Structures are given as structure tokens and as C-alpha cells.
Amino acid sequence: MxxxxxxxxxxxxxxxxxxxxxxxxxxxxxxxxxxxxxxxxxxxxxxxxxxxxxxxxxxxxxxxxxxxxxxxxxxxxxxxxxxxxxxxxxxxxxxxxGLEEKIREAQSEWEAARSDVKAKTLLKQSATDRQKAIVNNVAEGVRKTLEKECPSLSGQRFQRPAIRALLEEGDSTVLSQSKVEEKLVIAASQAPGFLPQLPSPPREWSFTDHLWQEVTAEPSASQTMVLIINDWVREGIEVHEAGDSCQFCAGTVTTERMEALKSAVRQAEEEASSLIKSELAECKSVSLTLRKFKDALEATDLSSSIYGADLQPKKTEALLEIGPVLDGLKASEDLLEERAKNPRLPIHGAKPEINFSKLLGKYSSLKESHSKATEEIAQHSQNQALAVNQLKRHCCATDGSGWSSAAVALEEAERETVAAIRAEKSAKDNLDDLKRQVSTTADTAEFLDNSLGLVLGEKTLRVSEGSLGEGYRITRHDQRxxxxxxxxxxxxxxxxxxxxxxxxxxxxxxxxxxxxxxxxxxxxxxxxxxxxxxxxxxxxxxxxxxxxxxxxxxxxxxxxxxxxxxxxxxxxxxxxxxxxxxxxxxxxxxxxxSGRKQSTLCRKWDDEAIKLTNDYWLSFYMVLRAFEDLQAGALPTLGTGNFCRKVLEGFTEFRAPGDEQFGSRIDKILSEKRLSLSPALSKIVNGLSHSDLNKSGGVFSRNEVEHSVVQTLNLMRLVDEEHFLALLIKFRGKQDANSIEKALQQRTGI
Missing domain, CATH: 3.40.50 (Rossmann fold)
Known part of the structure; x- marks a missing residue:
């Protein structure tokens, strides 16, 4: 065995x-x-x-x-x-x-060379095992103590391949206890956190001298008169309604008259300067953007990192400067809006002052501190990685002694193994050369020719010895x-x-x-x-x-x-x-x-199944065993679909031999017996038996196989119960046959 x-x-x-x-x-x-x-x-x-x-x-x-x-x-x-x-x-x-003795000697030399290869291979394996033992010493040594304080040194994160790689580099150093403690603090420190980005401030806007000159320009006498009349008309519009009596409107005030007066007022108001209108729009836009900037800056959390302790105070300072700027913008907006509404209204007082430079200075200081903190966060990660690497090398240097000598021994063993393999090949080549001098293809050609005739029962296909160096030639009716x-x-x-x-x-x-x-x-x-x-x-x-x-x-x-x-x-x-x-x-x-990526397995057949040389009996036995496995909670195999098809082919051919189509025979039996079984049975079984099986497992596929097993047996039971029971009794005995039939009824409810 x-x-x-x-x-x-x-x-x-x-x-x-x-x-x-x-x-x-x-x-x-x-x-x-x-x-x-x-x-x-x-x-x-x-x-x-x-x-x-x-x-x-x-x-x-x-x-x-x-x-x-x-x-x-x-x-x-x-x-x-x-x-x-x-x-x-x-x-x-x-x-x-005379070559026979040479062949025997060459055979002995070849066998000796093979033994030498085996010995050298053992030495190489011994050196390899020594290196594995050293790697294991590092894995089980001081590393196990340090991993309690530094998760990066755990067995899952500092695995044996990584240990081996560091040992092969050969530049590890044993650290002092104080250095080890220092590196542990750095390596085990929590992540410093990340800072959110700062919002972008709005563009600057100021009340220019040119704009102020435009705003404060005195109206002419005629413009003043128009202004007075305009106010008087506006006041009248607000007092009167259509239908009222007015001495200036020829008696009764009409709707048309009211609309004409309103239009005249609007025309007078639209005579405001285009500069004032455009600057009013710009002032409103900057004011809105600044308020959004303020909200965004207030919502920015600058305390999420251990770096940048001065960020929050600097943020507060910048926020404090936003209020005065907003006040100045609001005053400017009101002034410009009033001037645009009443173009001829004289403006008195001082020009609004808006100090954007102070706000931008505070914000620039905040932004500079933010950049420095971000750099420190990045540097922390590098320091942490460096500390972990130094601790790993400390483990290798502490428990990895002997690696250099083991590496030298392995290199020597590999060199000697390669030399031994070459010597073995040379000895084999020499033996083969001698054998070729005494070999013949004639006996083998005769064996092939005679055996081919025995198997085929004819001498149409022939094998003969070829020309020198050709080996054999195969012909049919004396032609290639x-x-x-x-x-x-x-x-x-x-x-x-x-x-x-x-x-x-x-x-x-x-x-x-x-x-x-x-x-x-x-x-x-x-x-x-x-x-x-x-x-x-x-x-x-x-x-x-x-x-x-x-x-x-x-x-x-x-x-x-x-x-x-x-x-x-x-x-x-x-x-x-x-x-x-x-x-x-x-x-x-x-x-x-089972969800395995590599799922091919071998399973020994039952002794009883081996004796079933009838395709129909064997397939029924395999489907029956699959059903029993399902009852026990075992997983089915995709190959079961092939046996289901074999069973149904034999059963339906016996019950409905007139139709050559597999699915048609099943449908015909179902219609004749008036059975309400799944019409997809033939399709499912056919698909499972013709699949290349190279599909990943899943609930749906498993359900298909279970369905094909249960419905195959159920179809036989419902169509020909006597025949079905006879098969069950043949393979499982009367008592177990009854139990299987009851289990099938429970699964199908029929």
C-alpha cells in the first residue's frame, strides 16, 4: 500500500x-x-x-x-x-x-553520483533548517515581550518572512534599555490625527475716494427741484387711490394716471450713477462671501490633532476681525443703496472705513501655523515608522546570532549541491551514450506493431523502425x-x-x-x-x-x-x-x-457502489447517497447533477421511450400523471450535468443541486412508487427504505 x-x-x-x-x-x-x-x-x-x-x-x-x-x-x-x-x-x-561491462561501470558511477546528490541535498536542508530555527528564535524571543507595548511587533504584523529579510540585510543593532523605552514611546503613541483644510477668504473691497466723491456729489438746482417734486409725487401716490378727487388731476384720479406717476418716479430714481450701482452689487457680494467664510471658519475643528496647539486662539483672533469688516460693509451697503434709491439726495457724514488688511493678517498667521502643524503630523508618521523598524532590528540583533555563519553554510551547501547535480548529470549522460551504442528500436517497433494489431484487431495501422536517428515510423496502407x-x-x-x-x-x-x-x-x-x-x-x-x-x-x-x-x-x-x-x-x-478557492477533493467509494456496473443502478445509488448526506446536513457536490441526469435518462426512457428529447420525456410523464412538479427540473439537472464545474460555490448553486436530488427521487416515487421502493429496498433494506421515503415526503410535502 x-x-x-x-x-x-x-x-x-x-x-x-x-x-x-x-x-x-x-x-x-x-x-x-x-x-x-x-x-x-x-x-x-x-x-x-x-x-x-x-x-x-x-x-x-x-x-x-x-x-x-x-x-x-x-x-x-x-x-x-x-x-x-x-x-x-x-x-x-x-x-x-565489451560495452556491457562499461555500462555496468557507468551505472555504478551514476548511482554513486545520485547518492552524492542526496547527501549534499541533506546538508543543504540541514543548513536551511538552521536558518529556520534562528528565525524562530527571533519570533519567540524578546519580540514577544515588546509586542505587549508595541502592537506593530505582534506575530501577525512582524511575521517570519519579515524577520528573515532583516536578518539577511545583516545591519541590525542591539539597543540599550533606555533607547528601547524611548523607541517604544514613539512607536506606541496614538495617531496624531489630521487637520481639516482652512476655508478661503473673500476678495477685498473698500470704499474708494472716487466712489465717495460720486456718492457725495451735490445735485444742481434743477435736480433738487426734481427731487422735491419726486418726493411730493411719491407721497401723493402713497396717500391717494384710484377714484379719489384731486385738483391736479382734473377732478377724479384714474388708474392710468396713478401708473403714469409711478413710472415717472421710477425713471427719476434710475438716474443713479452706474458706478454706484456696480459697487453696491460688489459690496453685497463680498459681504455675503465674508459671512459664509465666517460660518465655515467657525465650523472648522482645529483641535483634532495633537499638533498645532495655537491654532484655536489664532482662529479666534481672525474671527474677531471679521465683525468690524462686516459692519463697515453693511454701512457701505446701506449708504450706496440709499444713494441708488435717491440719486439726488445729498449725503453728509464721513466715508465708511473697511480694514481688510488686519483681518487678512490674522488669517495669514493662522494659515502659516496650520501648514506647520500639518508638516509635524507627517513627520510623526515617519518617526513612528523609524522607531518600529529600529525595534525590529533590535529583536533580530538580540536573538538572531549565528545567522551569518548559517548563511555561509547554506551558500556552501548550495554550491556543492549544484556541483553534485552537474556530476550526476554528466554520469547519466555518459551512461546514456553507452546505452545508445547497444540500443535498438527494432524490438520496440515490433512490440508497438503487434500490440496495435491486437487492440485494433487489424493490421491497417503499422509501426516500423525508422531510418537512422528517426526512431519509429507509423504508416497506414504503407503510406505516412x-x-x-x-x-x-x-x-x-x-x-x-x-x-x-x-x-x-x-x-x-x-x-x-x-x-x-x-x-x-x-x-x-x-x-x-x-x-x-x-x-x-x-x-x-x-x-x-x-x-x-x-x-x-x-x-x-x-x-x-x-x-x-x-x-x-x-x-x-x-x-x-x-x-x-x-x-x-x-x-x-x-x-x-464551502467557499474554498481550492476545492478539489477525493472521496473513497462505498464497497457496495463499486459492484454496481449497471449505469442506472450506480447513478441511483449515488443520488440516494447524496440525499442521505443532505439529511445529515452535509454539503452536496456539484458532480451529483451528473448522476441525477443519468437516473432520469434511464427512468424516463423506460417510462416514455417514444421521445428522444430528455426534457420532453419528463414533461410528457408529468402531464400524463398530472403531477405538479417543478417544470424546471430537466433544465436544472441538464445544466448541472453539462457544467464544467468551474464556478464559485454559493447558496443559489447549492440549492440547485439539492433541488435536483430531491426532485429526481420524488419524480420516481410519484410516477412509479413500486419501482422506486424496490430500488430503495435493494440498496438500504426495507426498514431504511421506509425511513427514506418518509424523509422525502417531509421535504417535498407531497
């Missing part, structure tokens, strides 16, 4: 997700398209640590995988009618007997085999993969080898699959590998493997002795509903 001890993270397979998976003499991994079979195959081939319970000192466990990568690397040209490299055998050419089908390409590739184990070195490794076949069921029809499976089982009989692994999504190939290996997948008793199983079946599935 072989067990996966650990595995690296690859694509959708999380780190150690396959730990504990046991590989027996024969192991089958089944999963629907998109479940992650090829990724699991890649993990077992390249990224997993395997433990053989019978492994001795002769060598490590070897893994050989027949997958897309191997086909591309090894036989990409060959299966297109080109050539492939030769397989080395032990057949000696004439006159080459262009346009080979995908099935033929896969078959020839598989035979070539098997031919590699004719080489003597591969034969010696077989009992310590795991051989993987990825997705053999694709591109091959059932007769060829039977022949291929028979060929593989016979080819690897003597000597037998430590484990043969089959990965497939094909139900056809699954049935073939179940028929051949099903009896060997369960424990048996012979003469009161328990014989452990020699085969194991796994389901590859995606646990997408």
Missing part, C-alpha cells in the same frame, strides 16, 4: 488536501468533466510525497504518468506520423559485448499515417508509454513505481477500451508495479474497471484470514459550496 503523506498546492487542489489517500495495487479515480482529475493526477505525479509501506533501501518511489504533458513531450511528432526517440533495451548488437483520429493517436501514445517499460532500467524500478493513466476513456470506443484495459492489465503483470492508477470520467471505462477490479476492492476471508483489498475506487469532486 502507498499513502499520500503530503502534497503541495496545485491549481484547485489545496496543500495537503490529498493527505491520507491510499493507493493500492489498482486505484480508480472517477469524476465528471471539470471535477479536477487531471489536476489530482498532476499532484500525484509531481507535487505529492508518497510513502510505500514496503519501501526498502534500494531506492525511492518513482511515478510515471501517461497524461497530456507526457504525450506532448514524448510523442507529439510520432502520433502525427512523424518520429519518436528510441526506447533503450538490453539487446546487444554484434561486436558490442496523416490524419490519424484522436482515438488512434491516444492508442499509439499509450502503447509507446508501455513500451518504455521494456527497458531494463524501467523493469528494475517497477516494484517501486506508481504508474498513472489519465483519462483513457476519452476518444476510445467500448470495444477498444476493453482491449486496452486487457492489454494494460496483462502488460504490467510480471513484474508488477507498486500501484496502477486509472483516472477517468467515462462511465463506460468505469464499468470495465468495476467488472475487472470490483471483487478485489473489498476485504475477503480465506481460511479464517482477512485478505485486505487490492483495489480501491475514489470519486474526484469539487467542494465548491
Amino acid at each position: 502507498i499513502e499520500v503523506e503530503a502534497n503541495k498546492s496545485v491549481k484547485n487542489v489545496a496543500e495537503n488536501a490529498l493527505a491520507g489517500v491510499r493507493l493500492l495495487t489498482d486505484s480508480v479515480f472517477f469524476g465528471v468533466n471539470g471535477a479536477g482529475k487531471s489536476t489530482v493526477c498532476e499532484v500525484l505525479n509531481q507535487a505529492a510525497t508518497l510513502r510505500h509501506d514496503r519501501l526498502d533501501a534500494e531506492g525511492p518511489l518513482h511515478v510515471f504518468a501517461f497524461d497530456d504533458k507526457w504525450r506532448k513531450d514524448k510523442v507529439g511528432d510520432f502520433v502525427e506520423g512523424g518520429s519518436a526517440e528510441g526506447v533503450t533495451t538490453v539487446k546487444l548488437n554484434d561486436g558490442a559485448s 499515417a496523416d490524419g490519424m483520429s484522436e482515438g488512434e493517436k491516444k492508442l499509439v501514445s499509450l502503447l509507446y508509454f508501455c513500451a518504455e517499460f521494456l527497458a531494463e532500467n524501467r523493469k528494475q524500478l517497477l516494484k517501486y513505481s506508481v504508474i498513472i493513466f489519465d483519462d483513457l476513456g476519452s476518444e476510445l470506443d467500448e470495444p477498444r477500451l476493453l482491449a486496452v484495459d486487457r492489454f494494460i492489465s496483462n502488460h504490467f503483470q510480471n513484474p508488477k508495479p507498486a500501484a496502477l492508477l486509472y483516472f477517468t470520467h467515462s462511465h463506460t471505462y468505469l464499468k470495465i474497471l468495476q467488472s475487472r477490479l470490483g471483487g478485489r476492492a473489498v476485504e475477503t476471508k480465506r481460511k479464517d484470514q482477512v485478505v485486505p483489498p487490492k483495489a480501491v475506487f475514489y470519486e474526484v469532486y469539487k467542494d465548491s459550496f
